Amino acid sequence: MSIAKKYDAKKIEAKWYQYWLKKGYFYSEPDDRESYTIVIPPPNVTGVLHMGHMLNNTIQDIMIRKARMEGYNTCWVPGTDHASIATEAKVVERLNKKGIKKTDLSREEFLKHAWKWKEEHGGIILEQLKKLGASCDWKRTKFTMDKDLSESVIDIFIDLYNKGLIYRGIRMINWDSVARTAVSDEEVIHKEVNSKLFHLRYKIKETNDWITIATTRPETILGDTAICVNPKDKRYKNLKGKHCIIPLVEREIPIIYDEYVDMEFGTGALKVTPAHDINDYELGNKHNLNSIDILNDDGTINEKAKLYVGLDRFEVRKKIIADLQAKGYLIKIESIKNKVGFSERTDSIIEPKLSMQWFVKMEKLCEPALENVMNDNINFYPKKFKNTYRHWMTNIKDWCISRQLWWGHRIPAYFYEGNKYVVAKTKDEAFELAKKQKKNISIEDLHQDEDVLDTWFSSWLWPISVFDGIRNPNNKEINYYYPTNDLVTAPEILFFWVARMIMAGYEYKKDMPFKNVYLTGIVRDKEGRKMSKSLGNSPDPISLIDKYGADGVRVGMLLCSPAGNDLPFDEILCEQGRNFSNKIWNAFRLIKGLDIRDCTQPESARQAILWFENKLNQQIEEINESYSKYRISEALMSTYKLIWDDFCSWYLEIIKPNYGESIDSTSYDKTIEYLENILKLLHPFMPFLSEEIWHLIKERQDDIIVASWPKASKVKEIVLEDFDIVSEVVSTVRNFRLQKQISNKEQVSLFVKVNKNDFCKDMDPIIIKLANISSINYTKEKIKDAFSFIVQSNEYFIPFEGNLNIEEEIKKLNKELDYMKGFLKSVENKLLNKKFTDNAPKAVVDIEKKKAEDAKAKIEILTNNINDLK
């Protein structure tokens, strides 16, 4: 059989994914094993896979695959989120392209289009995840607007309402006038922009004097209901009780006093527009001011403004400034930098606006959610996010959950007689409730609230609702899978989503939704910019997979992503991942190509096996340790080095028979055993490659995906230490050859003068093989005319007939000698320091003593060698 020299990922990845699916390895149902559960952070149903998803889902898959091998009943629930505002925006855009306006459609017609869009695009991202190798239980795929999940959402709304935790009220909210909906505080992004600060003067009615105010939003003067100054401000002391006239509209408003006003800013006089500014709104409440809402939902000016009715607010800004200037009200224009809120979804400028909305009271829900994170019942990785979390949870405001959209869960409130309403699951139930309030009501009088719920109002139930734990709180599945084990997500949505899931968990299951939260970094490009569509700096994950293989990309992602750190992505890392695939592939080719005979086992092989056995055990422990601390990159790096350095560069090089020779069956069997263990350790990172080789090594029925995770037995440290000496000797000899240009094919002889008591010669055959030594001779005397070096106070000599550069040798030795002397001095100083010997632990002092002894011995050798050369 001839095996390709280069590993071809493309060829095999699809094959194994289908195979695993067919064998049902991803499928889970409750049984008597312990469960290990992850719910996917549901990507937007209309989204496509980006690098953030790649990272996220690779980590989840690694955890799931390892848990599966450890014997847990693993369940990774996939699904998508309806993403109400994002999806609705896309559907609207698509309709616009066809010349259809949303406003021309009925709600039902619009939703038909939206569902059609969902059917067409909804599956894409999940199909992409399969290419990555994600071992999700696809039979459980959920969508936040599935019937059962939708019902759960409505049940929860009603329950919270009945508990008094949901209320309706007029509040200042963030208004997105493109999407024409309220958005939550978290969906507003503040950006610094260059603005103009307009100084405008208002006439004071009683005195005919002027007062000058400063504003960046001159169009809002149409909604002014007061001018406010600081009571301490001497400039405005005599204005108490006076009024002024708004320019152009000529409306009269009072002058009020409040310490809120910053005397330093602008002119120290503030125009107050309670309907369109959060601070003004609060001032308005405090001073009983009217609110005049001058904005329509689409951002145009309404008739309450009296002027410019029907024009867009930004157009009005230009016009009003021109008009104010013409009439002498504009004093000056200043350039300033200020921060303006933009909608995360539509990037339009957010207008603060008074509006009737639904809210969830957060205070009570927060309590257990905060406590159980702070006391580590729920663990955050990395820990630093606990601080951020606490900060947010202690400053949280009520959650505005209504959105003026159609795509989403419609609010189950039914209105009659204007503002009266009842909350119920169906219109019939609502009717029954309404009858209690008003005897002669008819069902036609009830109108359901037009608004839908914030997307996060469904996603906060995700870990419960995917197991139907809301509608059926004690069903077998929820009891078995909940709480889930790990949540892997981006820190960006810590508050939107993670915090709220924790709240919902304690409110509805009296328990945490997950035990651990692994927060990944943000994927950035080489320049450190966040990867985004608009910048066009994000590589297409699928073409990366085509190029480097899913295994290669998985490794590439993980090579640079310690938990919580941003991830500077560079395609070269995927290349490294691919090269690693190839390395393993070729190690396999070597093993597969060996000729096995029933011959005597060489001593070098026997020693290599002894060593590698211990090395492997040591690394298994280390890898497990890394996993337990959620240091996934570290676990990968340990695996990488174990395979590349220890297994390939050392072990296989020793075990490999010389040209034309055969391997003994004992060594061969051991090698296969090690390869199998290595592949198991590798499987979570490189599932496809490991499965492929697993089956190519020998005929077998079992699959690596469900093979048992390697167990570590006790490590004999001394063996590892002995091997370290051996490897240092080998490297030094190789270095000597390189320097003196002695070919590796030419044998050299090695003399050893042992100065240490516990010297182990067992591994000499390894040195002989790897350094191509003719023989190792032990000597009591130094060897003249030889290249010499010291390893662990033992002296090694390679007789050398060429001209040794004496001066250079002496220089080299002197350099080393100086270093050792300096080192000895610092150690001795330490030991002479009584404070050190008295205070430091005995073990530390003993180590220092040993250091001093070793240093002395080495100094003696070096000194002698230098003298000999002279």
Place this chain on the structure above:
RNA sequence: GGGCGAUUAACUCAGUUGGUUCAGAGUGCCUCCCUUACAAGGAGGAAGUCGGGGGUUCGAGUCCCUCAUUGCCCACCA
């Protein structure tokens, strides 16, 4: 403005309660090698005043203070 981090080799990062020869890893770089698994490779090598300054300690990448640079979160100046 408030809060939380970060700063260690050219790059990306480890460095776990202060104490082994502790200054590390991977990549990159340099030198030699197409040697009978692998040039997507092998062997060897160079490279850092641990951001600056001060302090605590017998002992400081590690703890404290301060400055500088930088990232993120929250609030927000009309």
